[in-house]
Every structure is written in structure tokens, then in C-alpha cells.
Amino acid sequence: MTILSLTSIQKSFGEQIVLKGVDFTVRGGEVHALLGANGAGKSTLMKILSGDYERDGGVIKLDEEELLLKTPAHAKDAGIEIVVQEVDTALVSSLSIAENVTMNSFISGPAFFSWKKRFKVAQELLKRVGLHLDPALPLSQCSLAEKQLVLIAKAISQDISFIILDEPTAALSTNEAQHLFSVLVELQKQGVGIIYISHRLPEIMELSTKVTVLKDGYVTLQKETSDCSSEEIVRAMLGNELVELLNDEEARILGDTLLEVQQFSVPATGESVSLSVREGEIVGVAGLVGAGKTETARALFGADPSKDTIYLKGKEVRISNPQKAISAGISFVPEERRKEGILVDYNVVENLTLPVLKQFTRFGFIQRKREKTEAEKWIKQLGIKTQKSSLLLNHLSGGNQQKASIGKWLLTDGDVFIFDEPTKGIDVGAKQDVFQCIKNLAANKKGVLYFTSEIQELLAFCDRILIMYDGKIAGELNKNEATTKKIMHYATGGHYDTVCS
Amino acid sequence: MTQYVHKEHVKNDINTTKLTLQEKIFPFLYRYGTLLVILLTVIGFSLANDKFLSYQNFTDILRSVSIITLLAIGVTISLIVGGFDLSVGSTASLATVTSAAALVLYRQETIIAILIPIAIGLLVGLLNSFFVVKVRLPDLLATLAVMYIINGLHLTFTKGFSIYNNMPLSEGGTAPGVFLPSFLFIGQGEIWSVPVPVIIMLIAVIVVHVILQQTRFGRLLYITGGNEEAARLSGVPVQRYKMYAYLLSAFFATLAGILLAARIGTGQVSAGAPLLMDGVAAAFIGFSVFGAGKPNVIGTFVGAVLIGILLNGLTMLNVPYYAQDIVKGSILIGALAFMYYEKKK
Numbered sequence: 001m002t003i004l005s006l007t008s009i010q011k012s013f014g015e016q017i018v019l020k021g022v023d024f025t026v027r028g029g030e031v032h033a034l035l036g037a038n039g040a041g042k043s044t045l046m047k048i049l050s051g052d053y054e055r056d057g058g059v060i061k062l063d064e065e066e067l068l069l070k071t072p073a074h075a076k077d078a079g080i081e082i083v084v085q086e087v088d089t090a091l092v093s094s095l096s097i098a099e100n101v102t103m104n105s106f107i108s109g110p111a112f113f114s115w116k117k118r119f120k121v122a123q124e125l126l127k128r129v130g131l132h133l134d135p136a137l138p139l140s141q142c143s144l145a146e147k148q149l150v151l152i153a154k155a156i157s158q159d160i161s162f163i164i165l166d167e168p169t170a171a172l173s174t175n176e177a178q179h180l181f182s183v184l185v186e187l188q189k190q191g192v193g194i195i196y197i198s199h200r201l202p203e204i205m206e207l208s209t210k211v212t213v214l215k216d217g218y219v220t221l222q223k224e225t226s227d228c229s230s231e232e233i234v235r236a237m238l239g240n241e242l243v244e245l246l247n248d249e250e251a252r253i254l255g256d257t258l259l260e261v262q263q264f265s266v267p268a269t270g271e272s273v274s275l276s277v278r279e280g281e282i283v284g285v286a287g288l289v290g291a292g293k294t295e296t297a298r299a300l301f302g303a304d305p306s307k308d309t310i311y312l313k314g315k316e317v318r319i320s321n322p323q324k325a326i327s328a329g330i331s332f333v334p335e336e337r338r339k340e341g342i343l344v345d346y347n348v349v350e351n352l353t354l355p356v357l358k359q360f361t362r363f364g365f366i367q368r369k370r371e372k373t374e375a376e377k378w379i380k381q382l383g384i385k386t387q388k389s390s391l392l393l394n395h396l397s398g399g400n401q402q403k404a405s406i407g408k409w410l411l412t413d414g415d416v417f418i419f420d421e422p423t424k425g426i427d428v429g430a431k432q433d434v435f436q437c438i439k440n441l442a443a444n445k446k447g448v449l450y451f452t453s454e455i456q457e458l459l460a461f462c463d464r465i466l467i468m469y470d471g472k473i474a475g476e477l478n479k480n481e482a483t484t485k486k487i488m489h490y491a492t493g494g495h496y497d498t499v500c501s
Numbered sequence: 502m503t504q505y506v507h508k509e510h511v512k513n514d515i516n517t518t519k520l521t522l523q524e525k526i527f528p529f530l531y532r533y534g535t536l537l538v539i540l541l542t543v544i545g546f547s548l549a550n551d552k553f554l555s556y557q558n559f560t561d562i563l564r565s566v567s568i569i570t571l572l573a574i575g576v577t578i579s580l581i582v583g584g585f586d587l588s589v590g591s592t593a594s595l596a597t598v599t600s601a602a603a604l605v606l607y608r609q610e611t612i613i614a615i616l617i618p619i620a621i622g623l624l625v626g627l628l629n630s631f632f633v634v635k636v637r638l639p640d641l642l643a644t645l646a647v648m649y650i651i652n653g654l655h656l657t658f659t660k661g662f663s664i665y666n667n668m669p670l671s672e673g674g675t676a677p678g679v680f681l682p683s684f685l686f687i688g689q690g691e692i693w694s695v696p697v698p699v700i701i702m703l704i705a706v707i708v709v710h711v712i713l714q715q716t717r718f719g720r721l722l723y724i725t726g727g728n729e730e731a732a733r734l735s736g737v738p739v740q741r742y743k744m745y746a747y748l749l750s751a752f753f754a755t756l757a758g759i760l761l762a763a764r765i766g767t768g769q770v771s772a773g774a775p776l777l778m779d780g781v782a783a784a785f786i787g788f789s790v791f792g793a794g795k796p797n798v799i800g801t802f803v804g805a806v807l808i809g810i811l812l813n814g815l816t817m818l819n820v821p822y823y824a825q826d827i828v829k830g831s832i833l834i835g836a837l838a839f840m841y842y843e844k845k846k
Binding site: 303326339341357364366 | 730
């Protein structure tokens with residue numbers, strides 16, 4: 001039986017340390033589940049194992065032999081295959097299923113390979129993963145679940161000893177997921193070691209033999225699955241810091257309605273939503289990946305403008321672009337921080353003052369001194385850790401970048417603040433600062449719309465929680481009635497209990 | 502419950518190591534490499550030819566780079582917003598023949614011979630921004646297409662012939678107008694023994710530099726190129742700023758074209774085409790000046806001067822013009838290689 005062992009793996013990107021010495025061992029014929037909140041380091045660890053990233057430190061051994069794993073080819077040679085979360089990035093959609101499944105033969109196979117033989121080989125591989133499709137069909141006609149199985153078939157086209165699956169069930173229906181599990185069990189019987197990354201506890205309890213939980217780059221739990229409970233895993237994932245937040249019981253005084261939409265169509269999802277937020281209120285919007293949270297947030301801000309109007313303080317306005325939203329008093333902290341929220345090649349001052357640059361302009365010229373003084377005041381207030389205000393944002397940690405992404409809107413002094421996954425990929429300390437910042441906004445009579453898939457955060461400090469499913473608002477819960485179970489019930493379209501049992 | 506005890510493995514001894522020679526020299530070269538090359542070239546050429554280091558030759562060099570610099574300023578502005586204007590060469594050609602046509606064929610005054618090409622040039626800028634901003638074509642493809650169209654237009658207009666004083670017309674007789682002395686003054690005149698094109702170039706460099714570095718307009722041009730989506734979500738009207746950039750780019754190309762007509766005193770067809778590549782090269786060499794790492798006008802000016810010095814010196818040394826391109830290419834590679842190498846680290 002082969003053993004793959006990783007010892008004290010380290011990896012950092014710039015200033016941000018993602019893995020702080022992780023130990024991890026998988027044996028052939030074992031299903032080892034890997035869990036952790038967003039930004040815990042799961043994907044980074046697996047990308048190191050599949051040769052995508054090069055590790056900064058640590059040892060990887062296959063049995064007794066030390067592995068280099070500098071390129072994906074090294075990982076393939078060692079018999080390690082990965083089924084990535086975005087299956088489309090690993091397959092060529094313009095080619096046929098047969099060509100995709102037998103992709104490895106293009107790299108190391110014979111120069112000439114007859115189509116007849118290729119189809120035959122592909123057919124056999126597809127049979128092993130229980131997929132009954134014509135291998136001559138183009139891949140672009142496959143559903144997501146089928147593509148995933150094609151990718152697994154491609155992985156097992158060579159002798160493999162380990163396979164990594166990164167959140168394979170995130171976008172699958174219950175039936176498709178069950179089929180995937182049976183394929184995995186079959187592989188397990190053949191002695192393949194499976195590393196299974198997922199957020200979904202029920203399937204992990206059912207499928208895995210061992211569990212490892214990562215949190216902020218550390219291993220916080222490593223046990224046989226049969227020895228541990230769901231609560232234990234959740235606690236290891238979230239740590240103690242959120243327990244403190246749960247004690248936030250102070251009642252907020254709510255004022256008039258700030259923003260209201262009725263049957264507001266969201267162009268990216270093709271669905272409509274109705275919601276409202278009052279002065280001093282924090283409204284959480286929950287939902288799983290793909291529920292349409294980001295799309296809704298962007299439509300409200302005019303980033304992907306909707307044809308419908310919104311009511312701001314009772315006045316009807318149509319937000320047709322972000323400029324209109326900003327002048328109407330709406331601010332938006334987008335999910336993709338580095339792509340949409342900040343300018344990484346510009347310094348902290350320039351980032352913070354961007355939406356209000358006009359205030360620091362006289363006769364077209366920027367008054368740099370005044371700009372810098374004002375920005376430095378906010379750097380202090382937000383607790384952005386930077387040596388000097390002229391440092392490029394690229395050199396700051398994710399948490400501090402996020403503070404800048406939020407901070408620039410504090411200068412505009414708007415009324416409604418929309419946050420989309422503001423705690424994605426930032427550390428605990430920065431999370432606390434972000435929460436505090438949002439609470440301060442509410443205390444200053446601002447309205448906050450908080451879009452997130454982190455249910456614990458919603459329970460911690462939202463006055464009201466809306467739950468999205470399939471582009472629509474599936475349910476609404478008040479602060480005192482909301483529980484994880486109820487939220488999950490709505491977020492899965494009422495299927496949560498069936499998945500649990 | 503057994504708590505997993507974690508061991509801290511992170512090392513912290515990076516700052517203690519002494520800087521190697523390479524680590525000291527590379528950042529220096531990164532900042533001042535281009536200036537150092539200019540200095541070394543000047544010294545080299547001065548030693549090789551005693552006529553090189555004279556006021557006359559110095560103004561000759563600046564005069565020869567003035568047109569390229571103006572064109573390169575346009576390219577630089579298009580690069581700042583994350584675009585690329587390939588049509589500047591054709592736009593300059595178009596400006597050259599329209600100003601010549603206004604003077605020679607239609608007997609217009611100097612001011613008209615300047616304003617008409619500028620108006621037409623801005624139309625080209627609008628055409629570029631229409632394709633880039635509204636049709637959303639990639640910048641390179643849109644401006645490549647416009648480059649061909651404008652080139653074809655100006656050749657169709659002149660039927661492929663250059664426009665000069667007393668040229669015979671197809672309908673018989675000779676052209677009614679001439680290149681007026683006041684127009685030629687722009688390209689050939691001197692004020693206090695400084696050539697007029699050099700004065701125009703220096704004013705353009707300084708004004709554009711101040712606008713880009715000190716004004717909100719300049720900051721937002723850079724921000725648009727830095728991250729378009731983040732800029733848009735911060736309320737920057739990115740599409741409008743892209744349009745401004747293409748208008749400015751066309752404006753400076755037109756200015757270069759007018760200067761070219763005034764300099765040579767004829768409306769030479771396709772005169773702007775060879776300027777494009779030199780202008781692009783100057784703008785890219787400009788990235789490396791003072792380690793800016795991004796398009797900037799002072800750098801572009803230095804890049805154009807470097808190219809000018811090389812061409813001038815090599816010509817003095819009787820290096821044939823076709824071999825000079827080898828040197829131009831090598832300088833460009835050298836400047837960019839350093840910049841990207843440093844950036845990657």
C-alpha cells in the first residue's frame with residue numbers, strides 16, 4: 001500500500017503566508033477529507049500537491065522516496081491526479097469526449113493513434129466511471145456533472161495512486177452526487193487514495209475515512225472520521241473567534257427605510273428580487289455558491305445595470321451605472337478584491353481617495369498634501385497596517401487590502417453599503433476589524449446589505465437574514481429565529497434535510 | 502477531545518543576509534540604466550567623431566527627434582489607459598497631406614492649414630474610440646484596421662502623389678498655392694537659435710507631464726489603465742477616459758504630421774508610416790527610465806532622444822541606415838528586458 005506524506009508544507013504569496021507548516025498523510029484505499037473555511041489554504045495545499053504551485057518549504061514523500069513536484073508533469077509521474085473545481089479549465093471543450101479522456105496519450109502516447117482505437121479506449125474508461133455517452137460527441141455538449149466524470153475518466157486513463165477532488169459536488173444535484181460517490185467508492189476499492197475537499201459535512205461523514213481540518217494555514221484537526229462528530233469539525237473550522245462575535249446581543253435602533261426594491265430584475269440571473277434595508281440595519285443575504293448573490297449585489301450597484309428602478313429614501317431612481325449609484329449614496333465592496341475592489345499597482349492614498357478625488361481637486365489639479373493628510377487619517381482609523389501611505393497595495397496583506405477596498409467608501413459617506421463576501425481570504429484579525437467597521441456603519445445610521453455564504457457571520461451580527469436560492473429570495477429570517485439549519489434549509493431549496501438523512 | 506498541537510515552521514532570517522553585488526547593481530541599472538546608456542553613447546560617439554559634441558549637432562539631434570517625440574506622446578497616452586494606438590503613423594501622414602493640400606491646392610492661410618488637419622485628426626481619434634469603446638474591439642485590432650483605412654484614404658485623396666509647390670495638376674496648369682513662409686517657420690524656423698520644432702516638443706512634453714502627474718484628469722487616465730473594472734466600480738467613467746486618450750493620441754499624431762510637412766516643405770505621402778515604429782519604441786523604452794515601469798512622458802522623451810542620438814552618431818560613423826535598425830532593436834530589448842526582469846522579482 002502506497003503512502004503519500006506531506007510534512008511541514010509552507011507557502012506564502014508576497015507578504016501573505018497561506019500555509020504555515022501543514023502535515024498531511026494519505027494512504028492508498030483511503031478517502032481523506034480536507035476541510036476548512038474560505039482562505040484556509042486547502043486549494044493552495046492541493047495545488048502544491050498537483051505541481052501547480054511550488055512549495056516554499058517542507059517535504060513530500062511517496063512511500064520512502066522524496067518527491068520534487070515542481071511541475072504538473074512531476075505530479076503525474078508520481079501518479080497524483082487532480083480533478084479541479086472549475087472542470088472547464090482542465091478540459092478542451094472544442095474537442096470530442098474521446099480526445100479529452102485520452103488526453104494523456106497525446107503527451108506520452110504514440111505519434112499515430114487511430115480513431116477506432118481511441119474511441120475504444122475512451123469507451124472503456126467512460127464505462128469505468130459509469131458514463132454512457134458517445135465518445136465522438138464534442139465535450140461542449142456535456143453537462144457539468146458529465147464533464148466532471150470525463151475528467152475523472154481522464155485521470156484514471158493512466159495508473160494512478162492518488163486522486164484529488166476539489167469540491168466536486170458544489171454544483172451537482174443529489175442524484176449526480178450519489179453517482180459520483182459510487183464511482184469514488186469503486187476507485188477506493190481498487191486501492192486509489194482519494195483526497196476529498198468539500199464544505200458539505202453530511203457527505204464527508206458518509207464517504208471519508210479520515211478528516212483533516214485546515215484553518216488559516218494550520219491543521220486544527222486530524223482524526224479518523226468515525227471518531228469525530230460534525231460539531232467538532234465545525235468548531236475546528238471556525239475556531240473560537242466567532243464564538244465571541246455570537247455574543248453581540250446589543251439591539252440596534254432602526255430608522256426609516258433607506259433602500260427598497262420590488263420585483264427588481266437581476267440581468268445576470270434573469271430572476272427578480274424584492275428586498276429593503278432600513279437606517280442602522282444590517283441585512284444579511286445568504287446563499288450557496290451560484291445562488292445569485294454577487295449578481296444581485298452588482299445589479300443594485302449598477303455594475304450590471306437592471307432595467308428596473310429602486311427606491312432610495314422613498315425616491316424612485318434608476319441606477320444605470322456605478323457613477324449614478326455613488327452619487328445616490330450607494331457603496332459597493334465587490335467579492336473579487338484584487339480584480340474589482342482595489343488597484344494593486346497604486347498606493348494606499350490613491351486607492352482610498354479614488355471615489356472622492358473631486359474633493360481634493362482645485363482647477364483640475366490634485367492637492368496632494370490635503371489628499372495625503374485625509375487618507376492618512378483614514379488609514380489610522382481603519383487600522384490599515386502599512387509602513388507608509390505611499391506603499392503600493394500589492395505589498396499589503398489580503399486583510400489590509402480589503403480594509404482599503406472598504407475604506408474608500410467611508411470617505412464618500414454614502415447611505416447604503418453593499419458588501420459581497422468581505423471576509424473572503426483574510427485572516428482573523430482583519431475579519432474582526434471588518435466586522436467592527438460594519439457595526440460602526442450601522443451605529444451611524446447607515447444601511448448595510450451583507451452578501452455572504454459564511455453562515456456563522458450572518459448569525460453573528462445581522463438583524464435580518466434573507467436567503468437566496470437559484471436567483472430568488474427563498475426565505476427571510478429574523479435575528480432571533482435564525483439557525484444554521486434553517487438557513488441551509490432555504491439555501492438548498494428545501495433539500496437540506498434530505499441531504500442530511 | 503485531543504487538540505492538534507501546531508508547530509511553527511516559518512523562518513525569519515531573510516533580512517540578516519548581506520546584499521550580494523548583483524542585488525546592489527540591478528536596482529541601480531533598473532532606475533538609471535537608460536540614462537547610463539545615453540551617457541555612454543554620447544561619450545563613445547564623441548571619442549569617435551569630434552564633430553559629434555557641438556551645439557549644432559545637439560540641436561540637430563533634438564530637431565530630428567521632435568516629430569517622433571510628439572507622435573510617441575500620443576502612443577504613450579494610449580498606453581496609459583491600457584490601449585495601444587497603431588493608427589498614429591497613418592494619422593500623421595494624413596495630417597501632412599491635408600495641411601499641404603490646404604496650402605498648395607486650395608491656397609489657404611497657415612492657420613487654416615493647421616486647424617483643418619487637427620479637426621480631421623480628432624475625427625480619426627473619434628473613429629478609434631468608437632471601435633474600442635462602443636464596438637468593444639481589442640485596441641490593437643481596431644487601430645490596426647483604422648491604420649489601413651486612414652492610409653488608404655490619404656493615398657486615395659492624393660492619388661498616390663506627393664503635394665509640392667508648383668505641382669502640375671491633372672486638369673492642366675500648376676497648383677495655385679505655395680507653402681507659406683509662416684507655415685514653413687513651424688518646421689524650419691529658429692527662435693534664439695533654438696529650432697521651433699524643439700520648442701514645440703519641449704512645451705508638449707512639459708505640459709503633458711504636468712497634466713498626467715498633477716491633475717485629476719491624468720490620475721484617472723492612469724487609474725483606467727491600471728484596472729478598468731476596479732476603476733469603473735469606483736465611479737470612474739472609464740469609457741469616456743479611453744475616448745479622451747484616443748483623441749489626444751490622434752491630436753499629437755496630427756501635430757507631428759503638420760510639423761513634418763512644415764519641415765520638409767512638401768506633402769509627402771506615407772511620410773508618417775516609418776515614424777510609428779520609432780514612436781512605439783520610444784514609448785516602451787520610456788517605461789524603463791527612472792524605473793517607472795509604466796508609460797510616462799518624460800521617459801518617452803528620453804527614449805526618443807536615445808534613438809535620435811544613436812541614429813545621428815551611427816550616421817556620422819557611416820554605418821548604413823539599414824544596419825541602424827539592428828541597434829534600435831537591441832536597445833529596445835535591453836530596456837524592456839531589465840524592466841520585466843525587475844518586475845517579475
